[in-house]
Amino acid sequence: MRFERFLDDSSRRFASKTAIVAGSTRMTYQELDPLSQGLANVLFEHGVRSGDRVLVFMDNCAEAAVSIFGILRAGGVFSVINPSTKASKLAYIIDDCEPAAILTSGRLLQIARQALKEAATPRPPFVLATGIDAEEMTTSRIGSFEACRSGPSGPVRHGGTEDDLAMLVYTSGSTGRPKGVMMTHRNVEAASKSIISYLESTPDDIIFNVLPLAFDYGLYQLLMSVRLGATLVLEKSFAFPSAMLDMMRREKVTGLPLVPTMAAVLLRMRDLAPGSLPTLRYITNTAAALPVDHIADLQRLFPDALLYSMYGLTECKRCTYLPPSELGRRPDSVGIPIPGTEAFVVGGKGEIVEPGEIGELVVQGPHVMRGYWRDEVATADALRPGPNPLLPALHTGDLFRRDEDGFLYFVGRRDDIIKTRGEKVAPKEVEAVLHTHPGVAEAVVTGVADPVLGQAVSALVVIRDKSVTVGELIRHCQRDLEDFMVPKHLALTESLPKTDTGKVSRRLAAALLEADL
Template sequence: MRVETFLRQSAATGPDRIAIVADGARLSYAELDAKSDRLAAALAAEGVSRGDRVVVFMENVWETAVAIFAVLKAGAVFCPVNPQLKTDGVGLILRDCRPSAVLTQEKFLDVCARASSDLLSPLLLIAARATGALPADVLAFEALIADDGSGVLPEAGGEDDLAMIIYTSGSTGRPKGVMMTHASMDAASSSIASYLENTAEDIVLGVLPLSFTYGLYQLLVAVRVGARLVLEKNFAFPHAILEKARAEGVTGLPLVPTIAAMLLSMKDLAPSPLPALRYLTNAAAPLPPAHVEGLQKLFPGAKLYCMYGLTECARAAYLPPEELDRRPGSVGQAIPGTQAVVLDEAGQLVGPGTVGELVVRGPHLMRGYWENPEATDAVLRPGPKPGEKQLYTGDLFRTDADGFLYFVSRKDDMLKIKGEKVAPRQVEAALCECPGVVEAVAFGRPDPILGLALHAAVVVSDPAPTEREIIRHCARILPDFMVPKSIEFRAELPKTASGKVLRRLAVEAGE
């Protein structure tokens, strides 16, 4: 199924249902469908053709949802770009994917102009939310979605067409464009909707950026099942956002560890602040066990789904909520319709407790990295069946006796301390179990005696533990070689917009 069909079907079965709530606006499914139709026709009239790339450089506003589905209806490929990126970051993506158009907001026009100054081909710019007259070479989003009845939609393509190129965060190097087909996004969204048991009655709070996979799939899954998505630009004002979520009757709350930490640090927040909440999800980075316990107490009537995903396949594993207490720290097993196994360096299955690389198979995998065959071949390798590809994630995992998965570390993050291999994630989980520690990052620094010594940086709440108290806490529950030599106190840790701690920047900030 093509992704825009999600919207077609939901608009046909529930035209008056509210699809998007954002900035005081409430769009029904019929309105979302009609507005994206008109924008798609306008894009086609302006020369956007099947297979063209169209950058969507917007915040979490209702126009973003219209833009995404319009690009797909025009037969083109949407490229969501993080609105926090500056000129250099945007320019890198524009030069890489060579879009025919950019859909953005007036506030980002200067960035777009500077970022596109060295492009060889002219760029169609369409801006939303204009507060005054737009430059002569920029089209007004609002004018293009006006209903004049003259637009003609191009013929639909096939489900094997590219639907999206989404760029990795670049936290470990140059960002790569992940190519996703309609079929792979259909498979991923169907699987997610099935295990979360999403229906048209769900109301999901979307505070995660639509420019990142985790946030984007809140939109895709909601539209697929005909649910409502309540969009917020971020979680900077938690009290106000929770009040709105309560008023809307939110049933689904996707979060990342940063949001979990903010919720758990709100001293005046009583249990069950969202009475209608049915479930919470976590992805992007693992939740420390202490946060899991805290969220269960804060939202006692809601199910918590701990998940593991990556841009190259959206989701790979989830832990059924009923397994949370029995398998602390696990991200579960492969999502429905897929496979996830742990292999050694020879490509053989490892036994329970043995660390290896997680390898994922299924219809939800990316096609590859945009115009980067070497990087593609490094991670998409032949699978057990003829013609099949499997994704080597670069993440180290182990399993328990029942095959449930436990994240250990990124391959590149493993440290050698006192002759022992140390996974920073295990140290960070222990640190977050210390009362008063909200967030933590563990890392190695050169040491004249040890070669490499383990250190940590933490964000704490009030009352704050001392460095000695934190180290003594770690010494009680960790082997000696995993106890940090020192603790640095930070006001915050540097993160990507999707909530992942930028370990390299966290280390550099303390140097």
């Protein structure tokens, strides 16, 4: 079924129940339902048709939830863009997917305007923004998000099916340009159903989410919550952990999705005592493996909560999970394939390797993406024949091994993509920004192992004159890159390490940077 139908069902079953808590906003299902339908009609009135792309360029907020389901109800394809995205990158995405509309906020409207100026698309999208006044609606192509409250409420007849695209998730590629991962309604339904089943989630769950909705880990907290009829508490960041813990206690949170950086913050809080979140039923972790001592500390602090270690890719949402009962025996494992899917470790010829041998992880199931938006070459490379000929096979490019019991262990990444804080970073994109500084002669960017981040974005730079400082280069990157892409470590050197053939070696650069720490 198409995914917006789950909102139809939850709004009937749980009309007066709180669906979204976001700051001071509390929105019930009987409020979320007509707002998203009103937005669908506004989008339709402005030309959005079945299959059209619509960007959601917002912070975590109730309007973002309304936007996602409003787009689906209009028959469109949503794409949530990280609010820290700069205008130049947003312009690239606009040119790539040619959205019919952009939904944003007053805070981000200027960036959206600048991106539209830089974009070359022949079909400028309509823009709806929250929190703007009449003076900011300078053209007929910019309107107020409030229009969804007064528009018609009848359903948009778009004739869509479950095999239509539901969303595009932009993720960094090896070329340095983000790629749009195409996920159908069937993909999203299958992935959410599988995750809900192993987490044993129910409508009584209250999920706390500070992960950006642009990050599929954060996005699925919303999708699964609405599917269940549960409550989602949305926050923009974990910058004030004491306040966040107070909120979790007030809202009686039962589910906490986190990444290792959040775990590290929690474990540094000296006044956090065991049992501080008495209603917490489960904790999930992905993006990078938790250190074994962090696992033990989290279990001590939250003794009644089940801890799920997981591994996933944007291209299929989730690949594996470790049942909490196995955590004590295999704390370094990412577990087994999620329900309804298959995962294999294969060798160079596609053969399944023996336990203990290292190979590439191949994932098959109804949750595997349709492909990359308008990129047939990358799609053909990722989706190739696999052990099960009846299903699409996602070749992850990640190196794994499995033990005799079939549990999987992450070994390393085959390509150069850096995965940090749950985000993928293309080294070439960071290098391109470094090279725009007039004092930079050469630069190489790589990932250095980090117990909290998974990998830390790190750079080795050759400068043209000695007046250029490390701090200056970091500030230069902060102006043009999202915060997770800014190098955490940056070192100056007289020359970059090279191979015998004269190519710059990321492997050697990583070794030098690790030695410098």
